Amino acid sequence: METMSLKIFYSLTSIALFGIGMYALFAYAHLLRKILAVNIMFTGISLFLVATAQRSSDSNLDPIPLALVITGIVVLVSATAFAIMMVCKLCEKTGMTQLPDEDR
Amino acid sequence: MDETTVLIVWVILLPFVGAMVAFILGPRKAPIVTIITSYCIISVVAALTWQVWKYGPQRHDVGGWVAPLGIALYADGLTVLMLIMSIVVGTLVSVYALGYFTDSSISSETGKANHRSKSSFFWVLWLFLWAALNALFLSQDIFNIYITLELLTLAAVALITLEGESEAITAAIRYLLTSLVGAALFLFGVAILYANFGTLELEGLGELVQTGSLSVVAIALITMGLLLKTALFPMHFWLPPAHSNALTPVSSLLSALVIKGSFYVLLRLWFQVFPLEVTMVAGHLIGCLAAAAILWGSLAAMCQKRLKILVAYSTVAQVGYLFLLFPLAAKETHGLGAWNGAIYQTISHACAKAAMFMVVGNIIRAIGHDRIKDMKGVCQQLPVSMFAFALAGLTIMGMPPSGGFAAKWMLITTSIQSGQWWWAVILLAGGLLAAGYIFSVLKYAFIKTEIVNVPLRPVPRCMEWAPLILSLLALLIGFTPMPLDLLRIGNPFPDAVTMEVVK
Numbered sequence: 001m002e003t004m005s006l007k008i009f010y011s012l013t014s015i016a017l018f019g020i021g022m023y024a025l026f027a028y029a030h031l032l033r034k035i036l037a038v039n040i041m042f043t044g045i046s047l048f049l050v051a052t053a054q055r056s057s058d059s060n061l062d063p064i065p066l067a068l069v070i071t072g073i074v075v076l077v078s079a080t081a082f083a084i085m086m087v088c089k090l091c092e093k094t095g096m097t098q099l100p101d102e103d104r
Numbered sequence: 105m106d107e108t109t110v111l112i113v114w115v116i117l118l119p120f121v122g123a124m125v126a127f128i129l130g131p132r133k134a135p136i137v138t139i140i141t142s143y144c145i146i147s148v149v150a151a152l153t154w155q156v157w158k159y160g161p162q163r164h165d166v167g168g169w170v171a172p173l174g175i176a177l178y179a180d181g182l183t184v185l186m187l188i189m190s191i192v193v194g195t196l197v198s199v200y201a202l203g204y205f206t207d208s209s210i211s212s213e214t215g216k217a218n219h220r221s222k223s224s225f226f227w228v229l230w231l232f233l234w235a236a237l238n239a240l241f242l243s244q245d246i247f248n249i250y251i252t253l254e255l256l257t258l259a260a261v262a263l264i265t266l267e268g269e270s271e272a273i274t275a276a277i278r279y280l281l282t283s284l285v286g287a288a289l290f291l292f293g294v295a296i297l298y299a300n301f302g303t304l305e306l307e308g309l310g311e312l313v314q315t316g317s318l319s320v321v322a323i324a325l326i327t328m329g330l331l332l333k334t335a336l337f338p339m340h341f342w343l344p345p346a347h348s349n350a351l352t353p354v355s356s357l358l359s360a361l362v363i364k365g366s367f368y369v370l371l372r373l374w375f376q377v378f379p380l381e382v383t384m385v386a387g388h389l390i391g392c393l394a395a396a397a398i399l400w401g402s403l404a405a406m407c408q409k410r411l412k413i414l415v416a417y418s419t420v421a422q423v424g425y426l427f428l429l430f431p432l433a434a435k436e437t438h439g440l441g442a443w444n445g446a447i448y449q450t451i452s453h454a455c456a457k458a459a460m461f462m463v464v465g466n467i468i469r470a471i472g473h474d475r476i477k478d479m480k481g482v483c484q485q486l487p488v489s490m491f492a493f494a495l496a497g498l499t500i501m502g503m504p505p506s507g508g509f510a511a512k513w514m515l516i517t518t519s520i521q522s523g524q525w526w527w528a529v530i531l532l533a534g535g536l537l538a539a540g541y542i543f544s545v546l547k548y549a550f551i552k553t554e555i556v557n558v559p560l561r562p563v564p565r566c567m568e569w570a571p572l573i574l575s576l577l578a579l580l581i582g583f584t585p586m587p588l589d590l591l592r593i594g595n596p597f598p599d600a601v602t603m604e605v606v607k
Binding site (some may be wrong): 025031034044045048049052060068072078079086090093 | 172173251254257258261262265269270273274275277278282285288291292295296299302304322347362494
């Protein structure tokens, strides 16, 4: 029973994190903030996956979601590093840390 | 382990190995490594095609691990066709790039070094992109599909940044962020599916998934994510700047292959996994977006003053045709026609659009800009290229006898047979609008000038012939039913006539 409510708690938190990330992505113009926002979104998904690892009330954990989380982190780290590198390049070239408006 | 299963693994492994070898050997040897790798991939895929043709769909559990722990690879007619499409476009883009990156006109030392590093990274990243595409086409595991989508995006974004100017970097950052949001939505959907049904394997999921509030949420998230990555209207905002600011061979690859990757995933999930009740309703919604994409993309293309961005907007419109499959296939009895039409469109658009971007690259090289109004006399300078452009235009417009015509014909027939005539109207209007923007380019390009200017920079012969071959192929697809026979192997419409599989 306790694990069940814990699971729901984790799931709701993960959805909240995902939402916060999504909001921040659209709300802030600074690119580093946008990259952080994407990271928060993925953290939310990771938490959700971790919450699903406990399938039943006994202590047997499902290993697959944990493997997925680790793989997801690897992908996210490389994407983040790459994005930060590009932001540095953009800053070097134009001195800006945010994207210019759509219509040029 | 028998031979057939090993073949599938090599299709993915070869480009990965090639990319790493090309990276280690450096800029001088990278093109040679790419050529050797392409040759190997061609032979392996040819063997795989023969296997699928003879014995039906092939399946392989990597490392002998079966689902749920292992990752399954799977090849049927559709997979093989997609692999062949990426080979055809990929090798011809490579041939084009051989000419593109050998530029004798750069004089300064720093310019030369810069050019060389661009070229070496191009080959490495292109091989990585190819590996990601092949892995994507062969995956039968929804999480593995997520990984391959990410690999595809990272390689594609890195290729865009090769151009080096701030516009390209801006476009690349926008593309990466959009794509990451798409990936997050997709991954959340995958997580929900796994939490509910306990498997990641497509076939297993297809049997288990039922209509329920949670699976509807998951399907909505996954579909949204993939639509973002495929740039269906109104989520296309990242595409025109990204595709028009990249180097020419990169633009060709992006428009021809990369967006087809996420479309392919949606195809697989839609017809193999998602329950029919959901796809019926959602299909019509996607159909409306597709219609808007066709009309809006074509109109936006007509308003452009520069050729490269015009071609990019034309991709937005052409993506719309692909998605008309979803409302048309909602009535299952007519599914096969729409299915064939959409895949014909995928292939012919890949060939035609890659050719068009190459021609734009040639024009920029020869006259130094791509302003449509100042293109007088281009035809006299680059006759072969403009011929290729016009041929590719035939397919984009859907004029007979081209691959684009065959695709649109199948889609129109299906829409009339299944009583959804309004999609046929959209298809015809889209063809007319496409004719509008293609002819507006040709009008200026065919104006004869008295003085024929010498090209600013010489255009090597391979850069002229690669697009011509591609646009001829786009035309020839309209003549042969060969792809249809291949497509029948393992198609998701069991009630349609299936080919006898020889045991």
